[in-house]
Amino acid sequence: MDEQKKLDEFQRRIDNGEKIEPKDWMPDRYRKQLIRMMSQHAHSEVVGMLPEGNWIERAPSLKRKKVLLAKVQDEAGHGLYIYSAVETLGVTRRELVEEYIYGKAKYSSIFNYPTLTYADICAIGWLVDGAAIVNQTMLAKSSYGPYSRSMVRICKEESFHKKQGYEMLAKMANGTPEQKKMAQDAVNRWWWPTLMMFGPPDDESPNSAELIKWGVKSKTNDELRQSFVDRTVMEAKKIGIELPDPDLKYNKETGHWDYGEIPWDEFWEVIRGNGPMNRERIRARRKAYEEGAWVREAASEYARKKKLRDEKAS
Amino acid sequence: MSTLDKTPVKRDEILFEYLVRLADDRLILGQRLSEWSGHGPELEEDLALANIALDMIGHASGLYTYAAEIEGEGRDEDDLAYFRDDIDFKNFQMLEQPKGDLAYTIARQFLFSLYSYLLYMELKDADDEQFAGLASKHLKEIRYHLRHSREWVLRLGDGTEESHRRIQDAFDDIWMYTGELFEMDEVDKKAAEEGFGADLAKLRKPWKEHVDEVLDEATLTVPDDNQYMASGGRTGFHTEHLGHMLAQMQFLRRSYPDAEWT
Numbered sequence: 001m002d003e004q005k006k007l008d009e010f011q012r013r014i015d016n017g018e019k020i021e022p023k024d025w026m027p028d029r030y031r032k033q034l035i036r037m038m039s040q041h042a043h044s045e046v047v048g049m050l051p052e053g054n055w056i057e058r059a060p061s062l063k064r065k066k067v068l069l070a071k072v073q074d075e076a077g078h079g080l081y082i083y084s085a086v087e088t089l090g091v092t093r094r095e096l097v098e099e100y101i102y103g104k105a106k107y108s109s110i111f112n113y114p115t116l117t118y119a120d121i122c123a124i125g126w127l128v129d130g131a132a133i134v135n136q137t138m139l140a141k142s143s144y145g146p147y148s149r150s151m152v153r154i155c156k157e158e159s160f161h162k163k164q165g166y167e168m169l170a171k172m173a174n175g176t177p178e179q180k181k182m183a184q185d186a187v188n189r190w191w192w193p194t195l196m197m198f199g200p201p202d203d204e205s206p207n208s209a210e211l212i213k214w215g216v217k218s219k220t221n222d223e224l225r226q227s228f229v230d231r232t233v234m235e236a237k238k239i240g241i242e243l244p245d246p247d248l249k250y251n252k253e254t255g256h257w258d259y260g261e262i263p264w265d266e267f268w269e270v271i272r273g274n275g276p277m278n279r280e281r282i283r284a285r286r287k288a289y290e291e292g293a294w295v296r297e298a299a300s301e302y303a304r305k306k307k308l309r310d311e312k313a314s
Numbered sequence: 315m316s317t318l319d320k321t322p323v324k325r326d327e328i329l330f331e332y333l334v335r336l337a338d339d340r341l342i343l344g345q346r347l348s349e350w351s352g353h354g355p356e357l358e359e360d361l362a363l364a365n366i367a368l369d370m371i372g373h374a375s376g377l378y379t380y381a382a383e384i385e386g387e388g389r390d391e392d393d394l395a396y397f398r399d400d401i402d403f404k405n406f407q408m409l410e411q412p413k414g415d416l417a418y419t420i421a422r423q424f425l426f427s428l429y430s431y432l433l434y435m436e437l438k439d440a441d442d443e444q445f446a447g448l449a450s451k452h453l454k455e456i457r458y459h460l461r462h463s464r465e466w467v468l469r470l471g472d473g474t475e476e477s478h479r480r481i482q483d484a485f486d487d488i489w490m491y492t493g494e495l496f497e498m499d500e501v502d503k504k505a506a507e508e509g510f511g512a513d514l515a516k517l518r519k520p521w522k523e524h525v526d527e528v529l530d531e532a533t534l535t536v537p538d539d540n541q542y543m544a545s546g547g548r549t550g551f552h553t554e555h556l557g558h559m560l561a562q563m564q565f566l567r568r569s570y571p572d573a574e575w576t
Contacts, residue, residue, distance in 0.1 A: 046352075046357065049351060049352035049360070050352045053351040053352040053353075056348045056351055057345060057348060057349065057562050057563060058562055058563065058565060058566050059566075060396075060566045060567045060570075060573075060575035061392045061396075061567065061575045061576045062341075062371060062374070062375045062378075062391050062392055062395055063375075063576050064575060064576070065348075065371055066368060066371055066372060066375070069348055069351065069364055069367055069368045069371065070364075070368060072351050072352065072364060073351070073360075073361055073364035073365060073368065076352075076357050076360040076361045076364065077361060079357055080357045080358065080361070083357070118566055171574060171575075175573055175574055176570060176572055176573045178570055178573065179570070179573050284352070284353065287353070288352070288353045288354065288355065291355065291415070292354065292355020292356060292359075292416070293355075294474065294476045294477055294480070295355035295356070295359070295416050295470075295477070296355060296356060297473070297474050297476075297477070298469055298470050298473025298474045298476070298477030299469050299473065301473045301474045301477075302468065302469040302470075302472055302473040305472065
């Protein structure tokens, strides 16, 4: 079959809602886009362990400590899961990891912000995981089988994280004056960075059209962002938290909540590596990777020796 | 127990003290293990260590809750974890030592998990239904911790030259803290008499035999028992590391004691 025919057949399968599986033919560009997107996603899960891990040791009750440890552990699991899914595209986890800790590969910019108080942990659960769910619910319908299946599973756990974050934030927002202050302050700081998680506005998003055509995504960045804003406004009202946007108001004509100007300059600055925690995050991941080298070497050397011994024995 | 505390006399007082000791061990080790979260050598290990940390804190929480119930003064697990100072904590000194490299973390985990396994094999038959129930529930998880850490002792011991050196150093460093695991003080003796405590001195032999076996297979040398052994954790005498750990762990809860966090 010539290239054009293969491409037409590929597009036909996608338009029919069929899933593309690892051994199926796919355009090079599709493979590359998926590797980029999925590995960014996996890196984000792993880097995301850092801001939250920052509060495990200081969690204010044993129950909260367990909840947070379990959540951070889930994120390691998500990272593993997505890395395995990317590996079906013919790359190795090691290559991908080295691309972000030494190279130019990206992870979600949201994790370049610091967690200053315990309320940040709650705000991350509610807002950041809430935003991730909006995005991942769409990705669960993605045309690439392994990615889609990993999203179905991950979404379930994220929903649980969101619920836990929201409930604890509600408790703080209705708690002592100090707790109220921490809760509102956390939301003030996390709101705009959360809206940026959906990526640049549609007219500045170079990859969107192609990803939609190939069924990797089914909605644009702005559509996803709007859907997140709409559902979050009511959740905030319910627990007495104010969203820090004076322009936020309901638009009867569109049936959506209009929101103010997102500080995109800040977004691009953080993408360029100049967020409050960018350097620290990479430093921490690099340190873990480098200090773990001798452990990984020992494990593979032991496995090699054991295999030799087993072969000799049989 | 600070130097001012009196040895408990009544059954409930002894049981309370016994439970809190076990809980302190597990909380302190769980806190140390959780420091690995996000910083492990490989994602699989991040997951495994977080999992063990979670179990440790879960075990502590169950033991504190029961202890508070026995005490009957309206305290709960968090009062015991967050509102006591280092001289009131009874954990073994081994468990408060900084996490070190993975070799240190694994060596400690192996020695302590093996000890816990042997101890809980006794405690699951304790003459106290609720305590015995907790012990047999926790025992299942301890088995997994022991298997996990044993496998890593073998990998590191019989891996590369560097890993061998690191884990040997770790066992050598930590050995002075193994003595107090088997000491029998008044509380332990009374707990054993009451039928809910184990004879710790008796655990030493099977513990040592298994350690010898695994370290031998891992091509490691078992450190000499005939050396200075630290002691005092059970009386609230600690190394300086514990105070810093508690300062971090307790600060938020203590800063806003009236706030609701659960």
